[in-house]
Amino acid sequence: MALINRLKEYRARIGINQGDLGKKAGVSRQTISLIERGDYSPSVTLALKLAKIFEVQVEDIFEYREGENRE
Amino acid sequence: MNKSRAISYIRLAVVSLMAGLLAGTLGNVVFSGRQSIGNASDMMEHFMETHGWLLMLIGCMVYVVIELVFYYRIKKFIKKMEMVSDEEADGLDSQVDCLQNDARLINGVFQAIFFSFFALVMPGNPVSMTWQLRAALICAVFCGIFSSGYEIWVVRNTQKRDPSKRGNPTDFNFNRVWLESCDEGERLLIYKAGYKTFSTMQWVFVVLWGLTFIVKVYLSAGNGPIIIVGAVWVIQSCVYWYQLGKLRRSKLE
Numbered sequence: 001m002a003l004i005n006r007l008k009e010y011r012a013r014i015g016i017n018q019g020d021l022g023k024k025a026g027v028s029r030q031t032i033s034l035i036e037r038g039d040y041s042p043s044v045t046l047a048l049k050l051a052k053i054f055e056v057q058v059e060d061i062f063e064y065r066e067g068e069n070r071e
Numbered sequence: 072m073n074k075s076r077a078i079s080y081i082r083l084a085v086v087s088l089m090a091g092l093l094a095g096t097l098g099n100v101v102f103s104g105r106q107s108i109g110n111a112s113d114m115m116e117h118f119m120e121t122h123g124w125l126l127m128l129i130g131c132m133v134y135v136v137i138e139l140v141f142y143y144r145i146k147k148f149i150k151k152m153e154m155v156s157d158e159e160a161d162g163l164d165s166q167v168d169c170l171q172n173d174a175r176l177i178n179g180v181f182q183a184i185f186f187s188f189f190a191l192v193m194p195g196n197p198v199s200m201t202w203q204l205r206a207a208l209i210c211a212v213f214c215g216i217f218s219s220g221y222e223i224w225v226v227r228n229t230q231k232r233d234p235s236k237r238g239n240p241t242d243f244n245f246n247r248v249w250l251e252s253c254d255e256g257e258r259l260l261i262y263k264a265g266y267k268t269f270s271t272m273q274w275v276f277v278v279l280w281g282l283t284f285i286v287k288v289y290l291s292a293g294n295g296p297i298i299i300v301g302a303v304w305v306i307q308s309c310v311y312w313y314q315l316g317k318l319r320r321s322k323l324e
Contacts, residue, residue, distance in 0.1 A: 016157070017158060017160060017161050018161040018164075019157075019160070019161065019164065020157075026235075027254040027256060028235070028253075028254050028256065028257055029233075030165070030168060030260075031254050031257060035256070040259065043255050
């Protein structure tokens with residue numbers, strides 16, 4: 001499965017660190033770090049929460065690319 | 072039968088054959104050297120009863136020094152986190168997680184070693200309370216207390232950095248409460264590590280069973296080791312498949 005994400009980019013835009021984003025989304029800094037590195041695909045609930053924090057659509061942050069294998 | 076399945080059957084057959092040959096060779100080596108192995112075992116038993124406490128004492132000091140190095144490095148990183156930029160703090164936080172993990176790994180290894188060493192220092196029947204045994208007991212108790220204290224410190228330290236983590240490490244239900252307070256990413260890490268441990272242990276049990284079998288047949292070690300390995304193997308399989316069945320029937324979060 002290839003889930004590309006722009007979480008780091010969006011986080012930089014609003015100028016918060018992984019820990020603070022984790023607090024806002026109700027998860028740990030470690031989980032945010034795993035998502036940013038592409039080592040973990042978040043649940044639908046968490047993806048929606050993150051999109052809500054950045055006030056964008058989920059597809060703006062996460063993109064599914066057919067054929068690419070990251071996991 | 073398709074090609075890949077045939078290859079996997081052949082691979083399994085070859086590996087089984089090679090494992091059998093290896094076990095047979097090992098058995099023959101053990102059998103031909105049984106006199107020397109018996110003598111070495113007697114010497115080691117005597118050495119452990121008389122000098123095992125010294126090995127434990129040295130091990131104890133090495134263990135404490137290693138853990139203190141980890142303690143001060145973790146403290147240093149946490150202090151540094153307050154003085155750097157947010158992005159750097161994330162990196163340092165990640166390093167603290169890794170250091171804590173390594174410290175707990177060493178804690179677990181030394182705990183197992185000290186328990187085993189204490190049992191080795193214990194003389195056979197009848198048990199007499201020699202001064203060597205007292206010294207070994209003091210080392211084992213000290214390390215037990217130290218490692219428990221260290222585990223508690225690591226948990227409290229993690230809770231301080233992440234207040235969403237719950238659980239009192241001295242409670243019996245700590246693991247359940249801790250897991251409940253972990254988020255989805257952390258749970259995945261725990262589940263993956265748990266499954267890897269299970270699959271590794273399946274192989275470890277096969278090897279252990281082979282070794283205990285050789286030891287019984289060629290060194291007349293009795294049925295004790297085989298019964299213990301078999302019992303633990305059965306317990307692990309039962310617990311895993313029972314829990315999997317239970318989870319299948321319940322609602323997954």
